[in-house]
Amino acid sequence: MKVIKIDKQDFTSGIEKLADSYRLFGPVKEKESYAFQKLEKGQLPDFNFKNTRLSIKSVINPQSEVMFEYSLDEKQTDHHVMKEAKKDYSPRAIFGVRPCDGKSMVLVKPNFDTLEYKDNYWLDSYNCTTFVGLACNDPCSTCFCTSAGSGPFDETGLDVLLIDMDDYYIAKAVTSKGEALLSAASWDTAGTLDDVEDKKSKAEKKIKTSVSIDNIKDRSINEIHQASFWEDIAFSCINCGTCTYVCPTCWCFDIQDENSGKSGVRMRNWDSCMFPLFTMHGTGHNPRGEKTQRVRQRFMHKLKYYLDKYDQGIQCVGCGRCIQSCPVNIDIRRVCNIMNDYNYE
Amino acid sequence: MQNPYLPYPVRIDKITNATEDKSLKTYKFVFLDPDDERKFAYKAGQFAELSVTGKGEIPIGIASSPTEKGYVTFTVNRVGLVSSYLHTMKEGDIMGLRGPMGNSYPWDALEGKNVVIIGGGFAFTTLRSSIVYMLDPANRSKFKDIHVVYGARSPGMLLYRDELTKWEERDDINMHITVDGTDDPDWKYNVGFVPTITEQKAPAGNDDTYAIICGPPVMIKFTQPVLDKLGYTHDRIIMSLENRMKCGIGMCGRCNIGKEFVCKDGPVFTLSQLNETPREY
Ligand SMILES: Cc1cc2nc3c(=O)[nH]c(=O)nc-3n(C[C@H](O)[C@H](O)[C@H](O)COP(=O)(O)OP(=O)(O)OC[C@H]3O[C@@H](n4cnc5c(N)ncnc54)[C@H](O)[C@@H]3O)c2cc1C
Numbered sequence: 001m002k003v004i005k006i007d008k009q010d011f012t013s014g015i016e017k018l019a020d021s022y023r024l025f026g027p028v029k030e031k032e033s034y035a036f037q038k039l040e041k042g043q044l045p046d047f048n049f050k051n052t053r054l055s056i057k058s059v060i061n062p063q064s065e066v067m068f069e070y071s072l073d074e075k076q077t078d079h080h081v082m083k084e085a086k087k088d089y090s091p092r093a094i095f096g097v098r099p100c101d102g103k104s105m106v107l108v109k110p111n112f113d114t115l116e117y118k119d120n121y122w123l124d125s126y127n128c129t130t131f132v133g134l135a136c137n138d139p140c141s142t143c144f145c146t147s148a149g150s151g152p153f154d155e156t157g158l159d160v161l162l163i164d165m166d167d168y169y170i171a172k173a174v175t176s177k178g179e180a181l182l183s184a185a186s187w188d189t190a191g192t193l194d195d196v197e198d199k200k201s202k203a204e205k206k207i208k209t210s211v212s213i214d215n216i217k218d219r220s221i222n223e224i225h226q227a228s229f230w231e232d233i234a235f236s237c238i239n240c241g242t243c244t245y246v247c248p249t250c251w252c253f254d255i256q257d258e259n260s261g262k263s264g265v266r267m268r269n270w271d272s273c274m275f276p277l278f279t280m281h282g283t284g285h286n287p288r289g290e291k292t293q294r295v296r297q298r299f300m301h302k303l304k305y306y307l308d309k310y311d312q313g314i315q316c317v318g319c320g321r322c323i324q325s326c327p328v329n330i331d332i333r334r335v336c337n338i339m340n341d342y343n344y345e
Numbered sequence: 346m347q348n349p350y351l352p353y354p355v356r357i358d359k360i361t362n363a364t365e366d367k368s369l370k371t372y373k374f375v376f377l378d379p380d381d382e383r384k385f386a387y388k389a390g391q392f393a394e395l396s397v398t399g400k401g402e403i404p405i406g407i408a409s410s411p412t413e414k415g416y417v418t419f420t421v422n423r424v425g426l427v428s429s430y431l432h433t434m435k436e437g438d439i440m441g442l443r444g445p446m447g448n449s450y451p452w453d454a455l456e457g458k459n460v461v462i463i464g465g466g467f468a469f470t471t472l473r474s475s476i477v478y479m480l481d482p483a484n485r486s487k488f489k490d491i492h493v494v495y496g497a498r499s500p501g502m503l504l505y506r507d508e509l510t511k512w513e514e515r516d517d518i519n520m521h522i523t524v525d526g527t528d529d530p531d532w533k534y535n536v537g538f539v540p541t542i543t544e545q546k547a548p549a550g551n552d553d554t555y556a557i558i559c560g561p562p563v564m565i566k567f568t569q570p571v572l573d574k575l576g577y578t579h580d581r582i583i584m585s586l587e588n589r590m591k592c593g594i595g596m597c598g599r600c601n602i603g604k605e606f607v608c609k610d611g612p613v614f615t616l617s618q619l620n621e622t623p624r625e626y
């Protein structure tokens with residue numbers, strides 16, 4: 001695959017060219033934090049960010065999405081019949097994807113792309129996208145990607161990895177989709193990876209915290225589920241759900257009909273296992289009615305059920321967003337290590 | 346790519362009250378496009394999402410049997426938003442059906458075996474489907490003895506009463522209908538809770554005998570020790586779960602017990618399988 005050197009002024013002109021054939025998305029500053037947004041004509045992705053508050057999940061699998069439209073007007077033919085909502089799945093490129101977010105796509109895909117069913121909303125959205133990564137030269141103190149199966153220069157799930165070399169970028173094509181984007185931008189000066197290794201190991205050395213899962217792997221689901229530490233872990237949680245919303249690998253959603261007058265839409269909206277309604281039956285019975293049960297569900301899903309189900313590591317990329325956003329400082333690194341180090345009998 | 350969330354349009358062909366207190370109604374649906382009926386090929390024990398346009402979807406067990414052609418039926422309890430609205434709908438109304446979903450009862454394993462069906466209250470819908478399926482002349486010889494223990498609060502709360510009476514008269518199925526209590530002097534069947542009647546009437550467990558239990562949690566709680574006593578091993582005890590659902594296809598995340606999704610990997614599990622998972626149902 002190609003390695004390209006992009007001078008910073010050529011970067012700007014390339015982005016302008018790409019706007020002809022791609023819908024462009026990238027990080028944009030919003031008050032205190034950064035968010036992925038559609039870039040307007042002439043707007044550049046703002047690369048002065050450490051990480052965005054919400055991951056690229058907000059683009060690929062938006063928080064609210066219309067699935068169907070319908071009419072409740074009995075005078076209309078086809079009233080009460082669901083019609084597929086119109087969507088724009090023309091080519092799209094997301095710039096500034098941190099490697100952890102790129103990796104998250106690989107972890108989430110098997111949930112939506114199964115043997116029996118394909119979630120067309122997620123897959124169409126994913127397939128029309130070219131993921132242009134941006135390596136992390138300067139990770140945060142909450143990052144632990146290197147022990148969560150990713151890393152500051154990880155290419156998994158990306159189509160192109162950009163590395164900021166201060167005066168210029170090195171663009172490493174990872175897939176043919178990525179090569180196509182580089183050509184479309186007329187970025188064609190050959191570059192080398194000679195100085196990249198050094199940047200990479202420097203970045204990796206800046207990551208000081210880690211998680212271990214060896215012991216979690218070997219224990220049965222019920223052993224960990226029944227361990228005595230869950231009350232303590234859950235004690236301060238207020239079940240706000242922030243951790244699951246900011247998480248790039250959380251995929252749960254709800255489906256609701258929204259009417260206005262004689263027509264309406266069926267939507268899907270992000271949901272969270274932190275909310276009591278998530279599992280509550282119509283009768284009032286709730287299999288996870290207690291806060292502790294819900295906190296346990298979140299960590300068991302990420303660190304054990306996923307691990308056992310897909311055999312491709314934990315459902316966590318170590319981005320640290322949940323650690324930064326939790327109002328009561330619940331830290332997944334600590335929880336993972338408690339789960340791993342516990343003396344199971 | 347086929348959209349797995351797109352319901353088949355159906356018309357409500359017939360609505361009947363299923364219990365004397367009218368809290369349950371049975372709905373017979375006909376597909377607007379006859380081709381969709383073929384695509385909806387199902388097995389006894391599966392369920393579907395009933396899509397009430399403008400209100401939402403609810404997962405409901407399929408009460409008709411694959412041997413009954415031209416329609417599908419469901420029996421729905423009035424509970425909350427969607428089911429209450431459904432109870433106000435009329436014959437001729439248009440809505441949607443998405444499915445079939447879930448794994449069904451293990452029909453391959455049940456072939457050549459004795460089948461003991463134990464049901465309580467409203468949870469008799471997919472059991473009805475199973476009984477009609479097994480009693481079909483083309484299928485009856487595939488199974489050995491069939492026993493059915495079915496109980497409700499009172500005679501008027503038993504689902505499918507006409508059919509129960511007809512099955513009582515047959516000699517190729519052993520019916521043990523029961524009610525918690527009744528002041529009806531003409532009641533000629535059992536009086537007593539399901540676990541008690543099971544203990545009295547069900548055959549002993551062995552390699553050739555499977556029990557399928559569906560019912561409210563208390564019934565299951567007290568029936569399980571009875572089955573243990575009768576010698577049923579946990580891989581011969583089959584249960585169907587009812588976790589809250591939305592997508593029905595293993596994607597929205599809410600119906601899990603451990604790493605299994607009740608909607609996709611279930612809703613039917615053996616007790617041995619359930620013993621390996623957290624009891625979050
Ligand atoms: C596999 C399966 C088979 C079922 N079979 C039957 C049946 O044959 N007859 C019958 O009357 N009921 C059955 N139920 C229960 C039925 O799905 C609920 O009573 C129904 O969803 C309540 O919806 P509601 O909108 O009226 O209630 P609300 O409380 O307003 O519920 C809102 C939404 O939550 C979800 N929900 C709430 N309770 C449940 C629940 N217990 N199970 C699943 N989803 C729920 C639904 O999406 C529902 O629309 C079955 C459930 C499952 C999972």
Ligand code: SF4
Nearest residue numbers: 250251252273298301
């Ligand atoms: S942790 Fe909770 S919200 Fe996140 S994917 Fe798992 S079940 Fe869904």
Ligand code: SF4
Nearest residue numbers: 237238240241243326
């Ligand atoms: S962000 Fe913190 S307080 Fe909120 S639900 Fe998650 S763990 Fe609990």
Ligand code: FES
Nearest residue numbers: 591593597598608
């Ligand atoms: S109902 Fe959505 S995962 Fe089971």
